[in-house]
Amino acid sequence: MKIIVLGAGVIGTTSAWYLSKLGHEVTVVDRQPAPGLETSFANAGQVSPGYSTPWAGPSLPLQAMKWMLQRHHSPLVIRKRFDLAMFRWIEQLLKNCNAHAYDINKSRMLRVAEYSRDCLDALREETGLTYDDRQRGLIQLFRTNKQVDKIQRDMRLLSESAIPHTLLTVDQILEHEPGLAHARHLLKAGLYLPGDESGDAHVFTQRLAKMAEAQGVTFLYNTTIKGMDAAADEIMSVRTSAGHLRADAYVVSMGSYSPLLLKPLEIHLPVYPVKGYSLTLPLTDESHAPSSTVNDETYKVAITRLGNRIRVGGTAELTGYNLRLSPDRRETLELSFSELFGGGDLSAATYWTGLRPNTPDGTPVIGPVSAFRNLWLNTGHGTLGWTMACGSGRLIADLIHGRKTDIPALDLSLSRYA
Structure with missing residues (x-):
């Protein structure tokens, strides 16, 4: 499948890595000249599931x-x-x-964060x-x-x-x-x-992006994302400063800017x-x-x-x-x-x-958007984007690929706010 990931921060880059590992043709689009230059650039440096x-x-x-x-x-x-x-x-x-609500939300966050730490350990051992x-x-x-x-x-x-x-x-x-x-x-x-x-999320993102490129992922930098075109229940293309980009599936990983992209599609993302x-x-x-x-x-x-x-x-x-x-x-x-x-x-x-x-319940939004069959979200991680990056990337890749996820993921999608 041809997949476009919108955003080259730590979440978008890990998503691209795991999607590529499953054999998909992946393109990552970002307005910055390199990966990890916005919220991933100088965060606290903690991978802190606990x-x-x-x-x-x-x-x-x-x-x-x-x-x-x-x-x-x-x-x-x-x-x-x-x-x-x-x-x-x-x-x-x-x-x-x-x-x-606190107990439910914390248990969800711990589930994703613990899984993500395990995925990070495996990635470090593999690469x-x-x-x-x-x-x-x-x-x-x-x-x-x-x-x-x-x-x-x-x-x-x-x-x-x-x-x-x-x-x-x-x-x-x-x-x-x-x-x-x-x-x-x-x-x-x-x-x-x-x-x-602990570790430097910016260094991690830049080095993983280079490894992803060597694996076949295309990164389009200095490319402004202007909007998305939809017909019925399908996203048809992404409008960018480089023209219209088309794929079989689209993953939104634009952090705080994700709601602005989705609003014209009448998708309310509470981030x-x-x-x-x-x-x-x-x-x-x-x-x-x-x-x-x-x-x-x-x-x-x-x-x-x-x-x-x-x-x-x-x-x-x-x-x-x-x-x-x-x-x-x-x-x-x-x-x-x-x-x-x-x-x-x-x-x-x-x-x-x-x-x-940040989401109001603290848990990121990972999963499909019910209104569009080929639109997926991996965003809303708040202060824990670095902590949850690898697990979130692995989860969204498995979901798009149609593979059984290692941890429950149904309650992580946007539908929990319905």
């Missing part, structure tokens, strides 16, 4: 109100603007803020691909007793999903991450997830851009740096070791498709890193922002 948690939970409404009233270093910022799409998305998010990767686990750091109490529900769900985890004392945290020694007084406990990993920021700085002192990756629960900031660099990423901002770099968001990232580690040169840091494609 940390796969939906935003929407019973405590979110009250917590969000507190964050919005917080003048400095709030993990969540909602910029004042009239945006119907944002209001609708928030309404759907709030409908998922109950214990029953020898490297990307500043480390397989040393993740520690979620708690600075208050309230945070420790709150994590008990997630630990129960981790146990039900048979995901290894341990609640660490401060001394045990320092055994794993000695670079935190000078921050001992800030810590109460930590949740250790030994199965989590909204949640803006995140990161700093990438050179490592200057091994004794004050992470050996793997940690999450600062207080500021919702991730700090990850990527070779001789450190990636500090996090915060969430609802501001539409605005890519302006906000100085106050940088201050939050710098504060978290300085308090916990400090072994990097912040003055030499590269500051970046990207748009995470």
Whole structure:
């Protein structure tokens, strides 16, 4: 089958790889000059299935109100603007803020993320691909007793999903991450997830794209995607700056821009851009740096070791498709890193922002679109695109190929919002 994948980020590239492995003729289209240059470019660097948690939970409404009233270093910022799409998305998010929905959504996310980590491990073993990767686990750091109490529900769900985890004392945290020694007084406990990993998603995407090209995949870069032409229940072509492109099947993997492409087809995809920021700085002192990756629960900031660099990423901002770099968001990232580690040169840091494609229930949208027999979606991964990339790519390839999937996938499609 001839298949067009729209988007050359980590999701689109892994989709193309697995489709090609099944013998399909694949073309990937992207407006950028190379793969992985948008949301995949400088994310937090964590492959964290154990940390796969939906935003929407019973405590979110009250917590969000507190964050919005917080003048400095709030993990969540909602910029004042009239945006119907944002209001609708928030309404759907709030409908998922109950214990029953939280358990369902988290179990779905864990299912995809765990499968994806296994697929990534198999891909690395098959190809020898490297990307500043480390397989040393993740520690979620708690600075208050309230945070420790709150994590008990997630630990129960981790146990039900048979995901290894341990609640660490401060001394045990320092055994794993000695670079935190000078921050001992800030810590109460930590949740250790030994199965989590880290690595540079941008490096991974670029190297996998080259391997995919060698396998026969065609990448059309510098090509703007303008829209899709449909007749009855079938997509006929994609309109691009390079002309009309035609295929037997089409996969939309355009992250936050996926809803804009689908809207003229009267397909409502409940994905909204949640803006995140990161700093990438050179490592200057091994004794004050992470050996793997940690999450600062207080500021919702991730700090990850990527070779001789450190990636500090996090915060969430609802501001539409605005890519302006906000100085106050940088201050939050710098504060978290300085308090916990400090072994990097912040003055030499590269500051970046990207748009995470979030669904209101936290689970990505993977599967067919019922209105069109040859249209497929692989998008809406939020902060977990890197974590879920290989599993999502393998799932969509198996679904299109008509092959039985390794994990249940029916509840991952757009139809769950019907």
